Amino acid sequence: MLNIRKTFVTGFSILAVLSMVLTGCGSSVTPAPTTTGSAQATTEAQPKDSGQTEKVVGGTVRVAMATEPDNLDPYLSAATDTSSMMDNVFDGLFEAGENSELVPAIAESYQVTEDGLTYTFKIRKGIKFHDGSDLTAEDVQYSYAKLSGLNGKEPLSAKFAAIEKIDTPDDFTVVVKLKEKDAAFLAANIIAIVPKDYEKQSEKPIGAGPFKFSSYTPGQQLVLERNDQFYEQEKKPALERIEFKIMPDSNASVLAMQSGDIDMIPGISDQGAKQLGAGFQIVSGPQNMVQLMALNNSVKPLNDVRVRQAINYAIDKDVIIQTVAEGNGVKLGSNMSPAMKRYYQEGLTERYQTDVEKAKALLKEAGYEKGFKLAITVPSNYSFHVDTAQVIAEQLKAVGIEAEIKQIEWSSWLEDVYNNAKYEATIIGLTGKLDPHEVLGRFETTYRKNFYKFSNAEFDDLVNRGRTEVDETKRADLYKEAQTILTEQAVAVFIMDPSRSVALKENLHGFKMYPVQKYDFAAMYFSKK
Numbered sequence: 204m205l206n207i208r209k210t211f212v213t214g215f216s217i218l219a220v221l222s223m224v225l226t227g228c229g230s231s232v233t234p235a236p237t238t239t240g241s242a243q244a245t246t247e248a249q250p251k252d253s254g255q256t257e258k259v260v261g262g263t264v265r266v267a268m269a270t271e272p273d274n275l276d277p278y279l280s281a282a283t284d285t286s287s288m289m290d291n292v293f294d295g296l297f298e299a300g301e302n303s304e305l306v307p308a309i310a311e312s313y314q315v316t317e318d319g320l321t322y323t324f325k326i327r328k329g330i331k332f333h334d335g336s337d338l339t340a341e342d343v344q345y346s347y348a349k350l351s352g353l354n355g356k357e358p359l360s361a362k363f364a365a366i367e368k369i370d371t372p373d374d375f376t377v378v379v380k381l382k383e384k385d386a387a388f389l390a391a392n393i394i395a396i397v398p399k400d401y402e403k404q405s406e407k408p409i410g411a412g413p414f415k416f417s418s419y420t421p422g423q424q425l426v427l428e429r430n431d432q433f434y435e436q437e438k439k440p441a442l443e444r445i446e447f448k449i450m451p452d453s454n455a456s457v458l459a460m461q462s463g464d465i466d467m468i469p470g471i472s473d474q475g476a477k478q479l480g481a482g483f484q485i486v487s488g489p490q491n492m493v494q495l496m497a498l499n500n501s502v503k504p505l506n507d508v509r510v511r512q513a514i515n516y517a518i519d520k521d522v523i524i525q526t527v528a529e530g531n532g533v534k535l536g537s538n539m540s541p542a543m544k545r546y547y548q549e550g551l552t553e554r555y556q557t558d559v560e561k562a563k564a565l566l567k568e569a570g571y572e573k574g575f576k577l578a579i580t581v582p583s584n585y586s587f588h589v590d591t592a593q594v595i596a597e598q599l600k601a602v603g604i605e606a607e608i609k610q611i612e613w614s615s616w617l618e619d620v621y622n623n624a625k626y627e628a629t630i631i632g633l634t635g636k637l638d639p640h641e642v643l644g645r646f647e648t649t650y651r652k653n654f655y656k657f658s659n660a661e662f663d664d665l666v667n668r669g670r671t672e673v674d675e676t677k678r679a680d681l682y683k684e685a686q687t688i689l690t691e692q693a694v695a696v697f698i699m700d701p702s703r704s705v706a707l708k709e710n711l712h713g714f715k716m717y718p719v720q721k722y723d724f725a726a727m728y729f730s731k732k
Contacts, residue, residue, distance in 0.1 A: 257731035263444040264711065264724065266467045267456035269584050270613045271449055272425055275416070276404035277395040278349060278359045281617055281652070283634040287469075287720045288447050291427055292333075293395030293410035296324055296343070299637055299719050305389065309338065309396055309411065319384045319673060324392075326375040330434040332398045333415040340371035345399040347379065361650060362391040362641070365670075384671045386678060387640035413440045413725035424448050433725075441728035451584035451613075460706060467714075468706040469722060472587070473529040476704060487704040488716040491542035491635025493535060493642075494588070496579070496595060496696040498628050501656035505627060509569040511693035515555035516562035517602045518595055524699050527590045532699035537686040538633065539642055540700040542718065545675070546639040548683040551690045562602040574603020580619070580626045583610035588630040591698065595630070624654040632701075634720050639682045640670050646689060655694055662688045 273282040277293050280286060296310035312325045330338040345354075351366040352358030365388060368380040381388065398409055408416045411434065414427040425447040429440045448465065450456045457475045459465040460483070468475070476485045496518075504510045524532040533541060536551025566572060577599065581592045589610060596606035606628075611619070619625045636642050643666050644650055648658040662685055669681040690697070707714055713727035 258441060258712075259729040259731050260441045261443045262441075262729045263446060264442055264466045264727065264729075265446045265448055265464065266469065266722075267450040267459065267465045268425075268447045269451050269453065269456075269470065270582075271421065272419065273614065273617050274405055275408045275419065277397070277408070277410075279405065281621060282613070283720050287722050288425060288427075289395075289408065289410075290412070290721055291414040291445065291724050292408055292412045292416050293397070294412045295394050295396055296392040297389075299393055299717055299721060301715055301717055305393070305637075308393075309343075310392070320381045322379045322381070322388070324377045324379070326377065327434060328375055330411055331432050332411050333409045333430060334398065334401075335432075336398055338396065338398075338411050339374045340377045341374070342399045343377045343396055344369045344371050346394075346396045347377075349397075350394065360391075360394070361644070362387065362394070384673060386672060387638040387644075387670055390636075390638040390641070393637070413438065414445060417444075422449055427724075438725055440725040442724055445724050453586050457706075460708075466708045466711055470587075471704050471706045473531065473704070476706060479706060482709050484707040484709055484711070485704055486707065486714055486716065487531075487702055489533070489540070489542050490632075490700060490703045490720070491540050491718045492700050492703075492720075493538050493540060493633045494532075494591065494630070494698045494701055495535075495538070495633065496591075496628055496630045496698065497655050498693070498695050499624060499626055499654075499656055500658075500694060501624070502627055504569065504571055504575055507569045508692055509565045510571060512555070513562040513565035513569070513602065514599070514604070515693050515696055516558045516565065517604070518555075518598050518696050518698075519557040520696075520698050521557075522598070523591055523594050524701075526594055527587065528699060528701045531704075532701040534699055535697040537690045537697050538646065538695070539639070539682075539686055540635065542635065542700065543639060543642065546642075546679050546682045548686040551686060554690050555693075559601050566602060566604075571603075574605065577604050577606045578609055578627045579606050580609045580611060580616065580629045582613045582616040582631070584613050585632075587701070588632070592630050595696075621652060621654055624656055626654075635718050637719065639678075640666060643682055643685050643689075644670070646694060657689075657692070657694045659688060659692060662692075 268284055270282060270284040272285040274280040277289055294308045296308060297305040298308045300306040309326060309330060310324045311327045314323045326340055332338055347363060347366060347369050348354040350360040351363040353369060358364060365381045365383060365385040366379055367382040370378040395410055397404060401409055413430055413433045415430045417426040417428045419425045427445040429443050433439050453475060456465060456468050457478050460468055460479060498505045498511050500506055520534050524530060524534060534552050536554055537548060539547050541547045579592045581588050592608045596608055599606050620629050646653060646655060646657050647666050648663050665681050665685040669678050672678040672681060705714060710730045712730055715723055715726060
């Protein structure tokens with residue numbers, strides 16, 4: 204069978220890759236946002252928009268994080284904030300680029316067979332893990348065997364469920380055979396590669412990324428240090444150290460930045476940005492995120508679609524966007540942001556125009572004319588979601604629904620809501636992904652983390668066909684149909700994709716926005732004052 208060789212240059216568009224690889228010749232939260240720290244070694248001139256600034260090699264950047272890491276093991280963590288911190292420690296075969304493209308990392312090239320079932324990855328030579336051991340094909344095999352369950356244990360990621368076999372013909376070649384075509388597989392390869400047989404990632408994580416794990420003090424900080432042996436020397440970090448300060452109080456973060464104790468806030472409100480005043484940079488952009496009020500479709504009365512639709516009619520998303528997001532958000536109608544342009548279904552935002560009388564009629568039809576009590580569980584460290592819950596609770600009063608807001612710790616939310624679906628309603632943000640199946644596959648009946656408890660045979664069929672469809676247009680149509688079902692079934696109240704603003708010290712440079720939540724500290728540096 205013929206092979207089509209794909210050699211990396213600077214990166215490749217996922218959409219282009221899917222077209223090349225699977226047709227023709229062959230082949231995943233909003234507001235969590237003055238001196239430098241340690242020694243400055245050397246400086247070098249770097250151009251910027253106006254004039255020149257001297258780049259400092261060295262220094263510590265202190266970052267205010269709203270949440271506690273849920274697990275330092277990249278395969279056991281479910282929290283986006285944790286992933287964005289630890290992404291600096293781990294590298295995958297590819298990494299996400301600024302324009303939704305895949306950028307070469309541990310893999311230097313790949314090839315795919317004409318039937319789209321066999322992927323061959325060539326691994327860069329000379330890569331070392333942070334413990335000094337060499338990274339070889341065996342480490343990739345070990346990593347993917349854990350993820351797919353080929354090690355005889357429970358699979359750790361549904362993204363790798365299609366893997367049938369992994370071979371390593373030599374130290375720098377990995378051959379992955381899939382059970383069936385999987386259009387989402389290539390994008391999944393941004394996941395971390397870990398050292399073979401090392402089982403203490405939760406205690407002392409070891410990767411091959413630009414920064415090394417140094418220490419973690421619960422409730423206080425997570426510290427990373429520069430990896431001087433990073434395999435891409437041209438991308439070797441300038442920063443010497445990163446200190447992620449655990450600061451759930453957003454006001455305290457702003458005050459700490461004003462006093463010079465914090466250099467970066469990765470999610471800051473407009474009010475917080477205004478409070479900072481002069482001497483700081485604010486970088487803003489779309490998140491490719493979905494903020495929603497998830498409804499547990501398995502508990503009464505939310506197991507009745509009429510009740511879920513009534514809730515959607517009762518809520519005014521425009522008011523939420525204007526009051527909570529200060530107008531900086533795009534209204535949504537389903538679980539996909541228009542940032543995913545090719546796959547986004549237009550028109551769904553109009554399905555539930557605010558209509559209190561319509562909501563009351565549906566509740567009466569469902570047997571809840573006098574309304575009912577609803578518990579809205581919200582992670583207390585996310586003021587954005589807490590504020591949203593307060594607006595929604597007030598709006599639901601108009602149709603007789605008495606909402607009680609239950610604020611819980613982030614770790615408790617992950618355990619009770621995300622892992623075990625012990626809730627009625629919750630407000631959370633689902634971060635953006637590079638592939639549409641990662642966005643919509645969350646609602647598939649057998650998905651392990653389907654905490655909505657939504658089950659619909661037609662939806663399952665559409666997303667599973669979308670996963671294996673090689674024609675881009677047909678694949679997009681399948682996912683658009685799936686979005687329509689989510690909307691019609693009122694699985695959740697899909698609210699908005701809020702813009703994200705990041706606050707930085709004036710002399711901290713190199714921050715980049717990505718279509719996924721990613722903080723590339725290897726590209727960041729302080730300028731000399």
